[in-house]
Amino acid sequence: xxxxxxxxxxxxxxxxxxxxxxxxxxxxxxxxxxxxxxxxxxxxxxxxxxxxxxxxxxxxxxxxxxxxxxxxxxxxxxxxxxxxxxxxxxxxxxxxxxxxxxxxxxxxxxxxxxxxxxxxxxxxxxxxxxxxxxxxxxxxxxxxxxxxxxxxxxxxxxxxxxxxxxxxxxxxxxxxxxxxxxxxxxxxxxxxxxxxxxxxxxxxxxxxxxxxxxxxxxxxxxxxxxxxxxxxxxxxxxxxxxxxxxxxxxxxxxxxxxxxxxxxxxxxxxxxxxxxxxxxxxxxxxxxxxxxxxxxxxxxxxxxxxxxxxxxxxxxxxxxxxxxxxxxxxxxxxxxxxxxxxxxxxxx
Amino acid sequence: xxxxxxxxxxxxxxxxxxxxxxxxxxxxxxxxxxxxxxxxxxxxxxxxxxxxxxxxxxxxxxxxxxxxxxxxxxxxxxxxxxxxxxxxxxxxxxxxxxxxxxxxxxxxxxxxxxxxxxxxxxxxxxxxxxxxxxxxxxxxxxxxxxxxxxxxxxxxxxxxxxxxxxxxxxxxxxxxxxxxxxxxxxxxxxxxxxxxxxxxxxxxxxxxxxxxxxxxxxxxxxxxxxxxxxxxxxxxxxxxxxxxxxxxxxxxxxxxxxxxxxxxxxxxxxxxxxxxxxxxxxxxxxxxxxxxxxxxxxxxxxxxxxxxxxxxxxxxxxxxxxxxxxxxxxxxxxxxxxxxxxxxxxxx
Numbered sequence: 167x168x169x170x171x172x173x174x175x176x177x178x179x180x181x182x183x184x185x186x187x188x189x190x191x192x193x194x195x196x197x198x199x200x201x202x203x204x205x206x207x208x209x210x211x212x213x214x215x216x217x218x219x220x221x222x223x224x225x226x227x228x229x230x231x232x233x234x235x236x237x238x239x240x241x242x243x244x245x246x247x248x249x250x251x252x253x254x255x256x257x258x259x260x261x262x263x264x265x266x267x268x269x270x271x272x273x274x275x276x277x278x279x280x281x282x283x284x285x286x287x288x289x290x291x292x293x294x295x296x297x298x299x300x301x302x303x304x305x306x307x308x309x310x311x312x313x314x315x316x317x318x319x320x321x322x323x324x325x326x327x328x329x330x331x332x333x334x335x336x337x338x339x340x341x342x343x344x345x346x347x348x349x350x351x352x353x354x355x356x357x358x359x360x361x362x363x364x365x366x367x368x369x370x371x372x373x374x375x376x377x378x379x380x381x382x383x384x385x386x387x388x389x390x391x392x393x394x395x396x397x398x399x400x401x402x403x404x405x406x407x408x409x410x411x412x413x414x415x416x417x418x419x420x421x422x423x424x425x426x427x428x429x430x431x432x433x434x435x436x437x438x439x440x441x442x443x444x445x446x447x448x449x450x451x452x453x454x455x456x457x458x459x460x461x462x463x464x465x466x467x468x469x470x471x472x473x474x475x476x477x478x479x480x481x482x483x484x485x486x487x488x489x490x491x492x493x494x495x496x497x498x499x500x501x502x503x504x505x506x507x508x509x510x511x512x513x514x
Numbered sequence: 515x516x517x518x519x520x521x522x523x524x525x526x527x528x529x530x531x532x533x534x535x536x537x538x539x540x541x542x543x544x545x546x547x548x549x550x551x552x553x554x555x556x557x558x559x560x561x562x563x564x565x566x567x568x569x570x571x572x573x574x575x576x577x578x579x580x581x582x583x584x585x586x587x588x589x590x591x592x593x594x595x596x597x598x599x600x601x602x603x604x605x606x607x608x609x610x611x612x613x614x615x616x617x618x619x620x621x622x623x624x625x626x627x628x629x630x631x632x633x634x635x636x637x638x639x640x641x642x643x644x645x646x647x648x649x650x651x652x653x654x655x656x657x658x659x660x661x662x663x664x665x666x667x668x669x670x671x672x673x674x675x676x677x678x679x680x681x682x683x684x685x686x687x688x689x690x691x692x693x694x695x696x697x698x699x700x701x702x703x704x705x706x707x708x709x710x711x712x713x714x715x716x717x718x719x720x721x722x723x724x725x726x727x728x729x730x731x732x733x734x735x736x737x738x739x740x741x742x743x744x745x746x747x748x749x750x751x752x753x754x755x756x757x758x759x760x761x762x763x764x765x766x767x768x769x770x771x772x773x774x775x776x777x778x779x780x781x782x783x784x785x786x787x788x789x790x791x792x793x794x795x796x797x798x799x800x801x802x803x804x805x806x807x808x809x810x811x812x813x814x815x816x817x818x819x820x821x822x823x824x825x826x827x828x829x830x831x832x833x834x835x836x837x838x839x840x841x842x843x844x845x846x847x848x849x850x851x852x853x854x855x856x857x858x859x860x861x862x
Contacts, residue, residue: 279558287617455745
């Protein structure tokens with residue numbers, strides 16, 4: 167392959183008659199800066215004339231860090247990228263990463279014998295830092311890396327010492343439970359995630375039950391079934407719940423996909439939503455405002471989470487001091503028609 | 515940060531008493547090989563003892579290539595990753611990429627002033643090769659790279675000379691059109707992609723109209739509206755189509771998202787699906803088997819496309835001769851209930 171001589175940003179700055187800062191901003195395709203389109207274009211043209219090529223790998227070795235930021239996803243699920251949560255995180259992270267001239271490396275780990283990947287990416291200099299989902303059960307792997315000062319931001323932080331931007335799902339599921347209680351439901355089912363055990367999910371389930379028990383609903387009038395994220399599993403879980411007598415009057419799907427599957431099973435049983443059984447979901451996926459009836463759900467700001475995690479990671483890499491190591495974005499109840507009640511948002 | 519001395523795979527092989535090939539297979543987390551779990555574990559343990567760290571950046575410079583494969587997405591749409599097509603491609607590509615010990619670098623380009631990124635990734639040695647979506651209108655950028663021998667595989671190849679694994683959407687949309695004709699529809703609407711012009715989409719629209727015109731349907735009885743991939747846009751397009759008198763008896767959404775939005779608009783108008791208006795979608799998204807009624811659609815094997823594109827790219831990088839430079843996977847009609855007709859798949 168043809169090789170070109172390496173051209174520096176200084177050479178570009180001199181030729182274009184602008185500062186090196188302007189050059190680096192223009193070349194980083196930064197959004198959030200106020201470069202005139204004219205200046206940006208001129209810098210890019212000069213960079214082209216001179217045949218400028220960012221030698222990322224070389225820079226990585228020289229600076230002892232990489233131009234890549236890693237998004238490491240640990241999920242026992244080969245279809246991890248079809249879970250809309252991940253594309254939302256990537257959407258939010260990708261913009262920030264590019265705006266700062268980094269690139270996004272996406273790594274999926276679906277079995278524990280690949281767990282060394284986390285250390286290898288960082289120690290091998292393949293990435294300057296990592297946004298990690300999830301740290302649960304991996305503290306023995308993550309702790310030494312954090313102690314060595316490698317920049318890592320968690321999407322689900324399992325220790326106070328970790329940096330993390332989370333979603334407050336505990337509050338989110340309580341919104342769903344309180345909404346059902348407010349509407350007078352006393353026999354309530356929940357389709358949760360399973361079958362692999364996960365404290366995080368268990369805490370979410372407990373949080374959902376809390377407002378129900380506070381409202382004096384009998385434990386025996388709360389039914390729990392396990393799904394696996396996919397609508398098919400919500401469909402099957404609901405078919406099992408339709409055997410319960412008397413029928414539950416409301417069902418909570420811990421994601422919209424499973425809620426959608428539950429809706430299908432209810433329709434096929436010839437029952438009405440919400441008159442016979444109310445359905446509430448979680449996530450506010452793209453399709454939620456368009457189901458029949460439209461799906462009442464809880465909106466978790468996932469794109470914003472990806473954005474905030476990327477920003478925190480870049481601040482860590484830049485050596486900034488970060489006072490607030492962890493914070494969580496709070497979800498929002500979106501009332502549509504699947505539980506009755508007025509429509510707050512038709513399109514989200 | 516602590517630094518460790520670099521350990522070679524040969525040292526690991528000697529210590530573990532296995533061949534270097536076995537070591538490299540075990541360390542690449544390869545799926546499609548028949549390493550005993552015991553051997554894999556032993557190699558990983560020894561690698562840990564010795565503190566093995568793949569120096570990807572260093573290797574990249576030495577070998578003149580990177581351990582990363584790029585997926586470069588050119589879409590004038592900031593929510594590119596929320597278009598389920600992309601997660602499906604990533605799903606298919608990610609498995610193959612990891613199985614061969616590479617990592618996946620995902621780069622989104624949403625404006626033409628960032629177009630140099632393609633050349634920079636390859637010439638800067640940031641990636642060993644690229645899977646590119648799309649080459650349309652970028653031939654002047656792509657041709658020199660292909661001539662220089664950089665490994666590039668297209669998901670939508672605009673030249674015979676390019677390597678590519680595509681989806682045969684021309685055949686796919688014809689399946690949709692023929693299905694509507696077979697069911698006796700004579701007044702048919704299509705919600706296509708817009709507003710930015712795109713030959714590819716125009717060809718798809720023409721292909722949809724072809725079977726209608728062959729069936730002697732009057733051009734004036736074919737209505738076209740533009741959407742933007744999102745359900746909201748399908749909802750708005752359908753609201754406009756509901757003003758047509760007499761009403762079209764069938765509508766084709768060029769993706770399931772827009773078809774879903776159209777279904778919502780039809781429901782809100784108090785009309786029945788399929789009795790008053792039949793709806794057919796495209797993509798067979800996760801939610802399609804669960805809408806009310808279930809959505810008849812065309813299934814494009816997107817995950818398989820990502821897989822095949824990744825495999826072709828790795829063969830190119832390995833210097834293999836590839837006889838068939840381009841081929842396209844053929845979609846499949848999935849008949850559910852939104853157009854009437856029998857159910858072939860309830861769950862897909």
